[in-house]
Amino acid sequence: MRAAVYLSAGDVTVDDVPDAAVVEPTDAVVRVLRSCVCGSDLWSYRGVVNREAGSRMGHEFLGLVEDVGRDVTTLEVGDLVVSPFQWSDNTCPACLDGIQSSCANGGTFGAPGADGGQGEAVRVPLADGTLVAVPSGAGEDLYPALLATSDVLGTGLHGATLAGVSEGATVAVIGDGAVGLCAVLGATTVLGAERVILMSRHADRTELGRRFGATDIVESRGAEGIAAVRELTRGLGVRHVVEAVGTKESWEMAVGMAREGGAIGAVGVPHASPRLPLFGPFVHHLTISLGIAPVRRYLPMLIERTVDGTLDAGPVFDTVLPLEQVGDAYAAMASRQSIKVMLT
Amino acid sequence: MRAAVYLSAGDVTVDDVPDAAVVEPTDAVVRVLRSCVCGSDLWSYRGVVNREAGSRMGHEFLGLVEDVGRDVTTLEVGDLVVSPFQWSDNTCPACLDGIQSSCANGGTFGAPGADGGQGEAVRVPLADGTLVAVPSGAGEDLYPALLATSDVLGTGLHGATLAGVSEGATVAVIGDGAVGLCAVLGATTVLGAERVILMSRHADRTELGRRFGATDIVESRGAEGIAAVRELTRGLGVRHVVEAVGTKESWEMAVGMAREGGAIGAVGVPHASPRLPLFGPFVHHLTISLGIAPVRRYLPMLIERTVDGTLDAGPVFDTVLPLEQVGDAYAAMASRQSIKVMLT
Numbered sequence: 194m195r196a197a198v199y200l201s202a203g204d205v206t207v208d209d210v211p212d213a214a215v216v217e218p219t220d221a222v223v224r225v226l227r228s229c230v231c232g233s234d235l236w237s238y239r240g241v242v243n244r245e246a247g248s249r250m251g252h253e254f255l256g257l258v259e260d261v262g263r264d265v266t267t268l269e270v271g272d273l274v275v276s277p278f279q280w281s282d283n284t285c286p287a288c289l290d291g292i293q294s295s296c297a298n299g300g301t302f303g304a305p306g307a308d309g310g311q312g313e314a315v316r317v318p319l320a321d322g323t324l325v326a327v328p329s330g331a332g333e334d335l336y337p338a339l340l341a342t343s344d345v346l347g348t349g350l351h352g353a354t355l356a357g358v359s360e361g362a363t364v365a366v367i368g369d370g371a372v373g374l375c376a377v378l379g380a381t382t383v384l385g386a387e388r389v390i391l392m393s394r395h396a397d398r399t400e401l402g403r404r405f406g407a408t409d410i411v412e413s414r415g416a417e418g419i420a421a422v423r424e425l426t427r428g429l430g431v432r433h434v435v436e437a438v439g440t441k442e443s444w445e446m447a448v449g450m451a452r453e454g455g456a457i458g459a460v461g462v463p464h465a466s467p468r469l470p471l472f473g474p475f476v477h478h479l480t481i482s483l484g485i486a487p488v489r490r491y492l493p494m495l496i497e498r499t500v501d502g503t504l505d506a507g508p509v510f511d512t513v514l515p516l517e518q519v520g521d522a523y524a525a526m527a528s529r530q531s532i533k534v535m536l537t
Numbered sequence: 538m539r540a541a542v543y544l545s546a547g548d549v550t551v552d553d554v555p556d557a558a559v560v561e562p563t564d565a566v567v568r569v570l571r572s573c574v575c576g577s578d579l580w581s582y583r584g585v586v587n588r589e590a591g592s593r594m595g596h597e598f599l600g601l602v603e604d605v606g607r608d609v610t611t612l613e614v615g616d617l618v619v620s621p622f623q624w625s626d627n628t629c630p631a632c633l634d635g636i637q638s639s640c641a642n643g644g645t646f647g648a649p650g651a652d653g654g655q656g657e658a659v660r661v662p663l664a665d666g667t668l669v670a671v672p673s674g675a676g677e678d679l680y681p682a683l684l685a686t687s688d689v690l691g692t693g694l695h696g697a698t699l700a701g702v703s704e705g706a707t708v709a710v711i712g713d714g715a716v717g718l719c720a721v722l723g724a725t726t727v728l729g730a731e732r733v734i735l736m737s738r739h740a741d742r743t744e745l746g747r748r749f750g751a752t753d754i755v756e757s758r759g760a761e762g763i764a765a766v767r768e769l770t771r772g773l774g775v776r777h778v779v780e781a782v783g784t785k786e787s788w789e790m791a792v793g794m795a796r797e798g799g800a801i802g803a804v805g806v807p808h809a810s811p812r813l814p815l816f817g818p819f820v821h822h823l824t825i826s827l828g829i830a831p832v833r834r835y836l837p838m839l840i841e842r843t844v845d846g847t848l849d850a851g852p853v854f855d856t857v858l859p860l861e862q863v864g865d866a867y868a869a870m871a872s873r874q875s876i877k878v879m880l881t
Contacts, residue, residue, distance in 0.1 A: 286773060287797045292822050295797040355824075429630060444815070453631045453639040454828075463819050468812030471788070471827065475807050478636050478828035480699075483819040484798075 196312025197250040197519045202240030205250055205523045207516060213314035218262035221320030223274060227340045228254040228310040228536045229510065230522045231278070232370045233462055234303075238523050242464060250519075251311030251536075252278035252302035253343040255336060258324070259314065267321045273331060274324040275496060276310070276317060277488035278302060278344045283322030293322075293489035310343075311519055311536060325492045331500050337507030337535060341375065342495040345533065346506040347488030348460050349375025350495070352435040353384055355458030355482035360385035365422055366407070367446055368437030368461055369393035371509040371533040374401055376435040376460075381406030382504055383494075390422055390431065392446070398532060401508055415442065419449035430455060441467035448473055459483040510535040540656025541594040541863045546584030549594055549867050551860060557658035562606035565664030567618060571684045572598040572654040572880045573854065574866045575622070576714050577806055578647075582867050586808060594863075595655030595880075596622035596646035597687040599680060602668070603658065611665045617675060618668040619840060620654070620661060621832035622646060622688045627666030637833035640666075654687075655863055655880060669836045675844050681851030681879060685719065686839040689877065690850040691832030692804050693719025694839070696779040697728055699802030699826035704729035709766055710751070711790055712781030712805055713737035715853040715877040718745055720779040720804075725750030726848055734766055734775065736790070742876060745852055759786065763793035774799060785811035792817055803827040854879040 198208045213222045228251050237244035258272040268274065281288055281296035288296050298319065303309035308316045317323055327339060349372045358364050364386045366376045373391070380386040382405075391407035392414070393399045399410050411421045423430055430452035436443055439461030447457045448469070457479060474481060498504035512531040514522050522534035542552045557566045572595050581588035602616040612618065625632055625640035632640050642663065647653035652660045661667055671683060693716050702708050708730045710720045717735070724730040726749075735751035736758070737743045743754050755765045767774055774796035780787055783805030791801045792813070801823060818825060842848035856875040858866050866878035 290798050292798045295820075295822055454634050454636045459815075459819065463815040466814045466816035468814050470810045470812050471803075471807040472810035474825075475803065475827040476639075476829065478639055478826075478831075480824065480826040481818075482822075482824040483815065484822035485820065487822075 194313040195516060197309060197516070199237060199244050199248050199250050200246055203238060205238060205519055207519050210249070210312065213308055213316040215260050215262045216316065217318060218264040219319050219321065220262045221258055221265055221268055221317045221324060222260040223254065223256040223276065223315050223317055223324070224259040225254045225256040225310065225313055225315060227336045229340060230526050230534045230536070231344055232372065234523070235527055236464055238527055245305060248305055249307070249309030249312065250303050251309040253340060254310035254315060255340045255343065261320060265320045268324060268326060273327040275327060275339055275343050275492060276324050277347065277492055280318045280323040281489055282319050283489065288322070291487055291490045292484070293487040294485040311516065323489065325496055327496055328500055335499060337510045338499045338505045339496065340535060341506035341509055342492060342499060344488060345371040345509060346375045346379065346495055347491045348372045348486035349437065350379030350383055350491055351484070351486035352376045352437055352458045352460035353380040355460070355484065356433040356435050357456040357458070358384045358386050358433045362386040362433050363388040363426065363431050364433040364435065365390040365392065365431040365450055366435045366437065367392050367443050369395060369398040369402060370437065372460060373435070373437040374398065374405055374509055375506050376437055377402050377407050378405040378506055380435070390425060392418055397511070401532070404508065414446065418446055422450040426452070432456065434458070435460070437461045439463040440465070444469055448479065451477065451479055454478040456480040456482065460486055509533045513537060538657040539860065541653060541860070543581060543588050543592050543594050544590055547582060549582060549864055551863050554593070554656065557652050557660040559604050559606045560660065561662060562608040563663050563665065564606045565602055565609055565612055565661045565668060566604040567598065567600040567620065567659050567661055567668070568603040569598045569600040569654065569657055569659060571680045573684060574870050574878045575688060576716065578867070579871055580808055582871055589649060592649055593651070593653030593656065594647050595653040597684060598654035598659060599684045599687065605664060609664045612668060612670060617671040619671060619683055619687050619836060620668050621691065621836055624662045624667040625833055626663045627833065632666070635831055635834045636828070637831040638829040655860065667833065669840055671840055672844055679843060681854045682843045682849045683840065684879060685850035685853055686836060686843060688832060689715040689853060690719045690723065690839055691835045692716045692830035693781065694723030694727055694835055695828070695830035696720045696781055696802045696804035697724040699804070699828065700777040700779050701800040701802070702728045702730050702777045706730040706777050707732040707770065707775050708777040708779065709734040709736065709775040709794055710779045710781065711736045711787050713739060713742040713746060714781065716804060717779070717781040718742065718749055718853055719850050720781055721746050721751050722749040722850055724779070734769060736762055741855070745876070748852065758790065762790055766794040770796070776800065777802070779804070781805045783807040784809070788813055792823065795821065795823055798822045800824040800826065804830055853877045857881060
């Protein structure tokens with residue numbers, strides 16, 4: 194079968210790889226209908242983190258169950274399924290706590306030895322604990338929105354959840370990538386925030402942010418950005434901040450714009466492990482919650498709301514390309530020409 | 538009147554100072570019955586932080602209202618009162634959020650220009666928003682327990698609260714000073730924790746920790762301490778960690794012993810502003826809540842429970858000295874000969 198393969202920084206291509214197959218009795222094989230490129234895929238593409246040459250890429254996909262191991266009980270061949278970007282048993286202590294992304298037996302698609310989502314098919318370990326079936330009747334028009342639930346929507350919503358967003362809240366979102374935009378959507382449509390300040394200086398992203406519910410846009414960054422957010426909030430700062438970037442600079446903004454006693458929900462992967470000076474958060478009574486989103490926890494709800502038409506994160510995909518042009522997809526996202534590319 | 542005065546590192550003495558007096562109409566003057574030395578007073582005593590020569594010391598006191606300004610409505614001359622270590626208006630946005638320690642008009646006793654608690658009397662700004670009257674009938678035998686509510690008990694309880702401790706919880710407490718010991722008491726007696734692991738290697742503190750409800754004692758520190766806590770918790774780590782030290786080393790322990798998805802409640806003042814690498818907390822889904830305890834929030838409840846006999850933090854005072862021997866009090870605490878010294 195064909196699948197995206199990482200060659201070196203700046204070079205992702207499509208190549209022939211062994212067919213995906215059931216190995217363990219708890220596996221399923223999913224024939225991919227749609228996949229996409231994630232902001233986190235760009236870290237190795239840009240050479241910021243190392244990745245083994247020849248390894249598979251991608252971790253978001255929507256497809257049809259093609260084969261199941263003998264121990265799989267909740268899925269049938271032919272089911273339309275969404276996969277979270279990680280597999281999980283959904284039964285270990287962490288999973289029972291709703292942190293499937295810390296599953297004792299879990300892993301991430303595209304990691305060494307695992308199939309990637311950017312390919313014709315994917316071997317899914319622990320299929321019962323991982324895949325969620327879409328109710329029958331969901332047409333192709335819903336595929337973009339369903340695909341978005343596999344990572345960016347779940348991750349954005351998790352950021353807003355970690356930041357303690359609830360009905361009527363005022364929220365600031367740092368990061369205008371697909372995750373940041375989905376944090377806006379999750380905060381408003383799912384959690385009921387009334388006011389969402391999106392930090393963004395790109396017209397296309399700003400426009401989508403407004404469509405997803407952002408009520409205010411702040412273009413400036415750093416100290417100026419902080420001052421602008423404080424001005425919008427009677428000098429108090431915001432009670433709920435979603436950090437969807439993961440850099441030292443974005444963390445400084447997050448701490449700076451939080452209200453006394455405020456909460457920061459952080460889903461931007463802190464690849465460089467920025468070091469947070471603790472005195473400021475101590476003096477200002479902040480609560481800081483971080484984590485790789487346990488998308489599996491949210492997936493049944495997100496799929497249900499996507500299918501019933503009350504939630505649509507599909508517009509994060511502003512570019513569609515065939516799998517064979519995966520190299521162009523990476524280039525478009527790395528240059529920020531595209532917010533997110535869907536692969537068919 | 539007589540009051541403790543800071544001269545230089547290692548030198549705190551008692552000297553004649555101007556009498557405490559009502560200056561603003563919202564002030565009260567409290568004649569001090571009992572005060573004490575705080576672990577945080579030791580920072581300047583040890584020369585770790587600078588303090589102006591001649592400045593007043595101490596921020597915990599219990600006493601009788603001696604005079605009130607014309608705008609004070611909730612207190613009368615003769616009332617027995619406990620003061621939190623900071624004054625607050627109890628009406629600003631932060632106070633209404635229960636974070637009186639971030640009060641827009643607040644301040645700390647013993648700070649430049651303010652009276653200190655270690656003296657014969659104290660001018661208390663914003664008396665209505667600060668002082669809490671003790672129900673009549675509380676005898677001298679309750680003074681140690683009441684005095685402990687002014688800082689260490691409220692601070693320890695706040696740590697446990699920030700760490701999300703609730704009925705039946707398993708908690709680890711890092712720090713065996715008065716605050717850490719009071720975190721044990723708050724976690725068990727107030728919040729209903731079932732199991733409390735206290736990190737301590739001092740026999741006297743260990744014994745008091747057990748008396749306050751600690752079920753397990755871990756003497757080792759660093760990686761060994763983390764391993765010991767994990768061994769006590771089926772390898773999972775603890776869901777609730779109270780950080781009551783504030784150093785780089787104590788933070789490393791806190792992060793290392795927290796369970797996936799766990800919470801750290803931090804009340805140890807991070808004077809040196811240690812920098813927390815964010816990748817670990819991100820991977821392990823931690824929630825980190827920090828803050829100077831808003832003791833005023835807890836004070837009415839703590840006083841009520843102290844007077845009704847269900848809560849007694851008095852035993853943290855293992856030494857009693859007259860105010861005139863304040864220098865000996867500092868020396869005893871700095872050498873860790875004493876857990877906490879009460880001044881009469």
